[in-house]
Amino acid sequence: MKKSLWIIFIIVVIALITAGLIYAHIIAQDNYNHKKEEPLLNDINLEEITDENGLIFKITRNDAYSDCNFVFLKVLMMESTN
Numbered sequence: 001m002k003k004s005l006w007i008i009f010i011i012v013v014i015a016l017i018t019a020g021l022i023y024a025h026i027i028a029q030d031n032y033n034h035k036k037e038e039p040l041l042n043d044i045n046l047e048e049i050t051d052e053n054g055l056i057f058k059i060t061r062n063d064a065y066s067d068c069n070f071v072f073l074k075v076l077m078m079e080s081t082n
Contacts, residue, residue, distance in 0.1 A: 050056055
């Protein structure tokens with residue numbers, strides 16, 4: 001009798017763990033699909049993040065005549081007009 005109760009208990013525990021894992025997987029998949037559908041720039045106009053030439057960032061060399069090969073990335077930060 002004790003042995004059969006332990007077997008039933010172990011089966012119930014395994015079933016609960018399996019159900020929990022399946023539920024967690026379904027919730028994670030739902031969250032992933034929801035995030036995939038969200039627009040990344042829903043409240044930002046392109047004009048707010050670009051300069052007058054329409055650039056978001058610009059890569060230039062510091063000095064074309066020097067021996068250095070440094071390249072600089074300039075990220076343009078536009079101030080909000082709100």
